[in-house]
Amino acid sequence: MSAPVTARVAAKVNLQLAVGGLRPDGFHDLATVFLAVDLHDEVTATPADTLRLTAEGPEADQIPLDGDNLAARAATLLAERHGVAPLVHLHIDKAIPVAGGMAGGSADAAAALVACDALWGTGADRAELLELSAELGSDVPFSLVGGAAIGRSRGEDLTPVPVGADLHFVFAVADAGLSTPAVFRECDRLRAESGGGVTTLEVPDPEPSPRLLAALADGDVTALAAALAGANDLQPAAVSLRPALAATLDAGTGAGALAALVSGSGPTTAFLAADAGHAERIAAALRGSGTCRAAHVARGPVAGATRVARR
Ligand code: C5P
Numbered sequence: 184m185s186a187p188v189t190a191r192v193a194a195k196v197n198l199q200l201a202v203g204g205l206r207p208d209g210f211h212d213l214a215t216v217f218l219a220v221d222l223h224d225e226v227t228a229t230p231a232d233t234l235r236l237t238a239e240g241p242e243a244d245q246i247p248l249d250g251d252n253l254a255a256r257a258a259t260l261l262a263e264r265h266g267v268a269p270l271v272h273l274h275i276d277k278a279i280p281v282a283g284g285m286a287g288g289s290a291d292a293a294a295a296l297v298a299c300d301a302l303w304g305t306g307a308d309r310a311e312l313l314e315l316s317a318e319l320g321s322d323v324p325f326s327l328v329g330g331a332a333i334g335r336s337r338g339e340d341l342t343p344v345p346v347g348a349d350l351h352f353v354f355a356v357a358d359a360g361l362s363t364p365a366v367f368r369e370c371d372r373l374r375a376e377s378g379g380g381v382t383t384l385e386v387p388d389p390e391p392s393p394r395l396l397a398a399l400a401d402g403d404v405t406a407l408a409a410a411l412a413g414a415n416d417l418q419p420a421a422v423s424l425r426p427a428l429a430a431t432l433d434a435g436t437g438a439g440a441l442a443a444l445v446s447g448s449g450p451t452t453a454f455l456a457a458d459a460g461h462a463e464r465i466a467a468a469l470r471g472s473g474t475c476r477a478a479h480v481a482r483g484p485v486a487g488a489t490r491v492a493r494r
Pocket of ligand 1 (some may be wrong): 210319320363
């Protein structure tokens with residue numbers, strides 16, 4: 184019997200999320216700037232008689248534990264590729280908000296790939312893990328590599344970018360999750376309603392913001408704060424589906440956050456702070472505001488999915 188293997192994986196926030204047109208395959212072209220932040224899940228793979236999943240953490244009851252779980256699909260895909268049976272118990276220790284716009288499910292899939300590859304000795308190299316990740320979901324490749332990167336196409340086509348300083352954030356967790364496809368659909372609906380186009384033929388190609396990338400490279404939080412304003416094209420859609428998010432954004436701004444944004448497709452909201460102490464003060468104010476279920480401080484960039492020593 185092989186010893187259990189644990190992989191640790193970070194959440195992400197999209198500092199920019201420029202959404203292009205709807206493609207014939209149902210995805211949208213993106214130009215996004217991902218940052219991995221130190222809110223971590225851990226996935227432990229243990230040999231078992233059948234593929235099974237368990238989960239722990241404050242939101243564990245909201246995690247689907249069937250074959251649809253992205254971590255289970257990751258294990259199945261890796262096993263199929265290497266002609267091994269996916270006889271593994273995956274235990275997810277979850278700190279990343281569920282359905283929160285922080286790629287929690289994608290993170291668990293990336294961690295499951297790393298953990299199962301080590302458990303089974305399948306020896307997949309980086310290129311294969313990246314290819315399997317892209318098959319599993321648009322955010323899974325970034326969960327694997329971490330750091331900071333531009334994501335193009337569906338988000339899976341990555342180019343690492345430099346970050347000149349540790350960045351401090353607060354993440355406010357909402358009472359219930361939002362479905363990513365529903366938020367993209369709402370983005371299209373709002374575009375159509377305002378007389379704009381929806382498809383790739385009508386919407387200009389999304390581009391990464393040079394101003395945001397320069398602020399990131401310089402580690403200039405003031406310039407970054409300015410560049411974050413309006414940088415998430417999914418924010419109006421998330422707020423449209425969950426109007427209460429406007430109060431959370433206002434509460435963080437009122438508490439002195441340098442910038443307030445919806446994280447990815449939401450409903451988690453992200454607040455940029457000047458330093459770690461500032462982040463703690465904003466988090467305390469958000470917890471007391473009654474506009475969110477929890478508030479966590481987190482810094483980035485941090486590494487992607489990594490095997491950790493046995494528990
Ligand atoms: O790739 P992933 O499975 O995470 O995507 C979930 C859903 O989010 C897609 O089925 C699609 O509806 C939407 N999506 C999109 N454009 C992207 C990424 C995701 O429309 N670039």
